[in-house]
Amino acid sequence: MQSGLFSKVSAHEKNPNWEQQVRRITPIYKKADDIRSQFARDYTRILHSTAYRRLKNKTQVFFAARHDHICTRIEHVNHVASVSYTIARFLGLNTELTNAIAIGHDLGHAPFGHAGEEFLKEIVKQELGATFWHERNSLRFVDKCETLTDNEGLERNLNLTYAVRDGIVCHCGEVDENSIFPRAEAFDLYCIEKSSQCAPFTWEGCVVKISDKISYLGRDIEDALLLKILTDSEIRELVNIGRQFGAFEANEITNTLLMHDFIIDLCKTSSPDRGIAFSPQYLDLINALKAFNYRYIYRHERLNIYKQYAQLVVESIYQTLKSAYRGTETPAELERYAVIYPVLAHNFREWLAKYARTEERTAKYQNEVLYCLEKRQDYIQAIVDYISAMSDNFAITLFNEITTF
Template structure:
């Protein structure tokens, strides 16, 4: 039988016992409810993301290598599945909320541009040339914008609304930046305005331990699979493989 010693983070998990629970499950706008719905707020977020068009478009976006006529090269949708797998395994063993972890993992890359990170570089140049020299495209912010302002789902009255995800999931999306070199991470304590206070990628740590797990799992997933793809495409030869 599993005890607290085996699940050391269970007391700080994003569960109803957490003192910040109501803030974590708060939504920009209330969702319709059904008395027989067995899903938690985070489980509802997971399915709302799953049914969004932004998630469906991930299958056409590559992770690193683009315009490759090879079905075995990682797509952005496959990367999301890898992150979900890694993060939920870690969260489960730590005693964290796996439903929140999976929802953040599912939505963390919804704002990515086509052509991997090179697409972000091109969009930044276009923004700076035609909008503002100080403007920078970063997919974490774009992901939050998509779930808050762009993506629509029909409710049970066939009225279309934005995804209206919980604060904890929206926070996990905008704060998941894995390109910042860090030796460790822990949650911040303040419930900030995600739209207004975030000015650049990696500025703030996630508000939950579940968000921190997804952030680290993102790096675990992409580093391993990017190396695998590079080997398969011949960018890394046999001699180089022995140095990895």
């Protein structure tokens, strides 16, 4: 079943913005027998990237490496892909574009979720005089850090289309959460200075933006119930929220029902004239659930202890690597560090060999050079990039190496 209301404004070849939507930073090689569209190609490029693989061991909200049923970031991005696909297909939008934006929107997210992000934000502010926010960092990762092997065996940047890159950097924030319209202007995405500064450039990006919220609110509640961190009175309050908005029966607030009802309401309410929108009832419900989650889940005391642990892990890795800086002699210093910290030193030295202009950079690396080791600020940026790339598990492995004698 489809309404097709947005088919004329979707991302397709007759759209006046099409050339901008599919534009890449540099031309990309083509295979004569390739049957994929530009956006389908972006989807598979993201899918095969190492940053995407690491999402399976990155915290969404709850760090639970030993619990198979708690949502990780890789599950979250696939929830967003599923929700946005359902909405886009019904509305007549480009599902290949929503799929690519959705699975790429959290690449490069810091380990330990927002706890890790907050510490990196402080480092960047103090050391680099800049801001760090995960949407911008995701754009940096897909543009500059992630690589794939091309048809000649060379490592090159992902080089995604403008529409996908735009959807990634604009996926978060609360800009006109109800009635989202795409912006008219296509500009340099690095001109965006903060989260929620602007709406996405495409209708598909708008769908992913709101699908992100549909995807995490109910699932975070489900995980909180599974981990039994909500009290009986808090659960009763949750049930009362459902009753208040007439959306659910007494014991029916589940992730499945929340996602279904939000999707149906959004599809019924949205139009090119009104924008991607919820009805007033469901907008109030989503805001009530968001307030509930912040009050009882995201600020739960057990998460405060976890945040302290996450900060200790990230800070220990950062300070250890920071102390190794010796300008252009840093790779040699890291070799000496390898006697004590073999995994950390060798792994970070490989990172510098790939992204810094050093004697160790080989011809197979045709990706962008990011760091000049003569500049201390470039070295700090290298550490920030390296840490933000990590999975929780790998960060803990390095922390254990640093703290074990």
